[in-house]
Amino acid sequence: MAMNLRTPKAEAFEAVAKMGAIDMEFLDRVTFSDRGLAREVLQMFDQQADSLLKVIRDTESARMRLEIAHRLKGAARGVGAFLVAKAAEEIETASDEIELANAVSLLTARVTEARLALAGLIGNA
Numbered sequence: 586m587a588m589n590l591r592t593p594k595a596e597a598f599e600a601v602a603k604m605g606a607i608d609m610e611f612l613d614r615v616t617f618s619d620r621g622l623a624r625e626v627l628q629m630f631d632q633q634a635d636s637l638l639k640v641i642r643d644t645e646s647a648r649m650r651l652e653i654a655h656r657l658k659g660a661a662r663g664v665g666a667f668l669v670a671k672a673a674e675e676i677e678t679a680s681d682e683i684e685l686a687n688a689v690s691l692l693t694a695r696v697t698e699a700r701l702a703l704a705g706l707i708g709n710a
Contacts, residue, residue: 608665
């Protein structure tokens with residue numbers, strides 16, 4: 586009888602990888618395949634993405650929105666959340682109110698997808 590060497594933590598990382606919201610191969614490279622470190626980095630990203638998205642949605646200041654979108658883009662790229670980064674970049678390049686509204690909607694969806702993908706992983710800490 587074969588022994589199952591998969592752990593709930595390993596399965597959580599595999600599930601996140603399948604969802605595509607986080608590039609787990611990239612995350613493994615930047616965290617030297619240290620799952621504990623990856624989990625900590627993802628927890629920080631989860632919290633930061635949520636708070637930065639709220640500022641982007643709520644601020645009246647175009648300059649602040651651009652700065653916060655740029656910060657979120659960098660944070661997302663740092664953990665392999667490339668779809669979030671691309672959506673944040675669209676905030677930076679929006680040329681009118683309609684493009685901005687569409688970009689904010691897309692960013693909200695991408696951050697939500699990433700946070701849902703991370704929920705099981707972070708819960709297995």
